[in-house]
Amino acid sequence: MNNDGTRNDGRHSDEGHDHDRGLRFDLSTMIDRRRVLFGAAGAGALALLAACGSSSTSASTAATSASTAAMNSTATTAATAVATAATSDLIAVPEETAGPYPGDGSNGVQILTESGVVRSNIRTSFGSSTTDPGGVATTIQLTLLDVETGEPLQGAAVYLWHCDSAGNYSLYSQGVTGENYLRGVQESDANGLVTFLSYYPACYSGRWPHIHYEVYPSLDSITSSANKIATSQLALTDDVNQAVYADSRYSDSSSNYARVSLATDNVFSDGTTNEIPTITGSVADGYTLAMNVPVSAA
Numbered sequence: 001m002n003n004d005g006t007r008n009d010g011r012h013s014d015e016g017h018d019h020d021r022g023l024r025f026d027l028s029t030m031i032d033r034r035r036v037l038f039g040a041a042g043a044g045a046l047a048l049l050a051a052c053g054s055s056s057t058s059a060s061t062a063a064t065s066a067s068t069a070a071m072n073s074t075a076t077t078a079a080t081a082v083a084t085a086a087t088s089d090l091i092a093v094p095e096e097t098a099g100p101y102p103g104d105g106s107n108g109v110q111i112l113t114e115s116g117v118v119r120s121n122i123r124t125s126f127g128s129s130t131t132d133p134g135g136v137a138t139t140i141q142l143t144l145l146d147v148e149t150g151e152p153l154q155g156a157a158v159y160l161w162h163c164d165s166a167g168n169y170s171l172y173s174q175g176v177t178g179e180n181y182l183r184g185v186q187e188s189d190a191n192g193l194v195t196f197l198s199y200y201p202a203c204y205s206g207r208w209p210h211i212h213y214e215v216y217p218s219l220d221s222i223t224s225s226a227n228k229i230a231t232s233q234l235a236l237t238d239d240v241n242q243a244v245y246a247d248s249r250y251s252d253s254s255s256n257y258a259r260v261s262l263a264t265d266n267v268f269s270d271g272t273t274n275e276i277p278t279i280t281g282s283v284a285d286g287y288t289l290a291m292n293v294p295v296s297a298a
Contacts, residue, residue, distance in 0.1 A: 135199030137286030152192030167204030
């Protein structure tokens with residue numbers, strides 16, 4: 001049987017054929033034919049046939065009920081299998097290092113307790129400085145999903161950070177220890193979505209271009225890195241990397257990029273499942289990075 005309701009011979013399944021109409025049809029046809037052959041004289045034989053037909057009809061009804069129950073059971077099992085398969089297709093984002101410059105209190109500096117860290121636009125510093133490092137405009141969209149159910153994870157918090165166009169990390173790198181740009185926290189909405197307005201990160205020596213992030217159960221829990229439920233990174237794509245690093249604002253990135261690869265990167269060399277976002281846009285118009293982030297909510 002094909003999906004469009006046709007048989008393999010091209011005919012619809014509801015076309016009439018005597019050979020496949022079932023036991024009751026066969027018995028009824030047989031009785032009619034014997035009436036023609038034997039007439040009233042065959043009444044006794046017909047009574048016997050009718051009795052057989054009654055017995056066979058009961059058997060047919062029982063068989064049909066059993067078949068229907070079996071089909072319903074199979075359909076239910078199949079539906080359950082499809083739902084399970086859809087959920088089981090999700091793989092939690094891999095755990096990766098937060099690196100030496102997290103700013104989450106695990107390596108000296110703690111930014112997550114500061115007023116102003118919860119923000120969507122992370123292009124500038126907040127607090128006592130409003131420094132804007134510049135670069136190719138980039139919007140980062142992450143959709144949090146419960147890896148067990150596939151449902152959007154609402155009310156979770158994402159802390160995201162990365163280097164600037166010169167390869168420096170605010171709070172840590174020489175000359176920008178007093179800055180906190182390109183770092184921020186967002187709470188996921190009803191669709192599990194968080195959005196950050198940022199700049200495309202540079203490629204610095206020894207690492208494939210990347211973006212760091214941590215996932216927390218809620219905004220209230222971000223004050224301690226011990227509460228995070230996932231730590232991972234985004235691996236940026238080769239075609240966009242090459243386009244961005246041709247821009248004069250990324251003066252050192254082109255030469256650094258020529259010496260790195262995903263295969264040799266100390267984070268991505270073992271695979272990039274759930275680490276490569278979809279990227280659209282251009283250097284002139286800016287880029288949008290989008291990716292699903294399945295995590296364990298437990």
